[in-house]
Amino acid sequence: MTSRKTSRFCAGTVSRRAMFALPLLFLPSQGRSAVSESLILDPATRKWVPYDSRQAIMYYRSHGRSPKEFQRQLVSFRTAEKPGTIIIDSNKHFLYSVLPDFQAVRYGIGVGRDGFGWAGIVKVGRLAEWPTWTPPAEMVARDARAAKWAGGMPGGPENPLGARAIYLYEGGRDTIYRIHGTNEPWSIGLNVSSGCIRMTNDDVTDLYARVAVGAKVIVLNQGAALFRGV
Amino acid sequence: MRMMETNRWTRVTLFVAAGLALAGCAAQSEGPKPTIRSSLETAPADLQLLCASEAATRFNLDSTRVLPVNSAPTGDGAFRVGLTTPNGPLNCDISSDGTIAAIEAAPPATAS
Numbered sequence: 001m002t003s004r005k006t007s008r009f010c011a012g013t014v015s016r017r018a019m020f021a022l023p024l025l026f027l028p029s030q031g032r033s034a035v036s037e038s039l040i041l042d043p044a045t046r047k048w049v050p051y052d053s054r055q056a057i058m059y060y061r062s063h064g065r066s067p068k069e070f071q072r073q074l075v076s077f078r079t080a081e082k083p084g085t086i087i088i089d090s091n092k093h094f095l096y097s098v099l100p101d102f103q104a105v106r107y108g109i110g111v112g113r114d115g116f117g118w119a120g121i122v123k124v125g126r127l128a129e130w131p132t133w134t135p136p137a138e139m140v141a142r143d144a145r146a147a148k149w150a151g152g153m154p155g156g157p158e159n160p161l162g163a164r165a166i167y168l169y170e171g172g173r174d175t176i177y178r179i180h181g182t183n184e185p186w187s188i189g190l191n192v193s194s195g196c197i198r199m200t201n202d203d204v205t206d207l208y209a210r211v212a213v214g215a216k217v218i219v220l221n222q223g224a225a226l227f228r229g230v
Numbered sequence: 231m232r233m234m235e236t237n238r239w240t241r242v243t244l245f246v247a248a249g250l251a252l253a254g255c256a257a258q259s260e261g262p263k264p265t266i267r268s269s270l271e272t273a274p275a276d277l278q279l280l281c282a283s284e285a286a287t288r289f290n291l292d293s294t295r296v297l298p299v300n301s302a303p304t305g306d307g308a309f310r311v312g313l314t315t316p317n318g319p320l321n322c323d324i325s326s327d328g329t330i331a332a333i334e335a336a337p338p339a340t341a342s
Binding site for chain 1: 263264265266267268269270272275276277278279280283294295297298299300301314328
C-alpha cells in the first residue's frame with residue numbers, strides 16, 4: 001500500500017497553460033469570486049490584517065507554531081459522509097478527517113495560490129512515506145537549486161513534499177495533486193502551492209495513519225475552477 | 231483599630247470576588263476569541279455538505295456529482311449554499327443548526 005514514489009508537480013511551479021493541458025480539464029465554476037485569504041487580528045491595532053507570507057514567518061518565528069486555529073484539533077462535524085472521508089475547506093484553510101459520531105479531526109493547511117486552486121470530488125489513489133520530489137522542467141530551467149534535483153530529490157526533512165504524500169486520483173487517473181507534508185511549516189494558512197494541499201509533517205503523518213486508499217476526498221473552494229467530472 | 235482592619239479586608243475580598251464573578255461571566259458569554267478568520271465568509275463545511283447530501287437524496291442525483299461551489303450568510307446565522315449538479319445549479323437555504331429550509335433550482339445567471 002505504501003511506497004517511495006516521485007511527485008513531479010507539487011511544491012513546484014506549473015504554468016496555467018501547462019495546468020490546462022493536463023488530462024483532467026477544468027471548467028469555470030458558477031458564482032466565481034475573489035480568492036479568499038486568511039486574516040489575522042493585529043493585537044496592537046485590534047484590526048484584521050492579511051496573514052501573508054511575511055506575517056506567517058514572523059508569527060512562526062515568535063511562537064514556534066502557526067496560530068491556534070490551524071493546530072490539529074477534534075471538532076464536531078455534522079455530516080452524512082462516511083468516517084475516513086477527507087473534506088478540504090480551501091477557503092478557510094482547514095482539512096477535516098471524518099470520524100464516527102459526528103466528529104472530525106481538523107488540521108490547518110496551505111492551498112493553491114491565486115489561479116491554482118480547484119474544487120472537486122476525488123479519491124485517495126496511493127500513499128507514500130518520505131516521497132521523492134522531482135521539480136518540473138520549467139523550474140529546473142530557471143532555478144539552479146532545483147536543477148540539482150532534476151533527477152529527483154530523495155525524501156527527507158529538506159524535501160518540499162515532507163514526511164508523507166497522499167496521491168489524489170479521479171476516475172482511476174492521477175490528478176497530479178497530493179496532500180503532503182512540507183519543509184516550510186510556517187506556510188500553513190496561506191495560498192502558496194501549485195494546487196497541492198500542504199500540512200505540517202506531524203499533521204500529515206497523523207492523517208496518513210487514518211486514511212486508506214479509495215477514501216473519498218471532497219475539495220470545497222469557492223471561486224475556484226471545477227474538475228470536469230463534477 | 232481592629233474593626234477598621236476587618237472592614238478593609240472585607241471590602242477587598244468583596245471587590246476581588248465581584249471581579250472574579252464578572253470575569254467568569256465574560257469568559258462564559260464570549261468564549262475564546264478567534265485570532266484568524268477568512269476574508270471570505272462562507273458556510274461551515276459541514277453545512278455545505280449537508281446541503282449537497284440532502285439535494286442528492288431529494289432529487290435522486292449521483293452524490294459524487296453534487297458539490298457545493300459557493301455560499302454566503304443570509305442573516306440570523308443562516309446560509310445560502312450554491313450547488314453544482316448534473317441537472318443544473320441548485321440553491322440550498324440552511325440554518326446554523328443544520329435545518330434545511332429549502333432546496334430549489336437556482337435562477338439563471340444574467341449578464342450585467
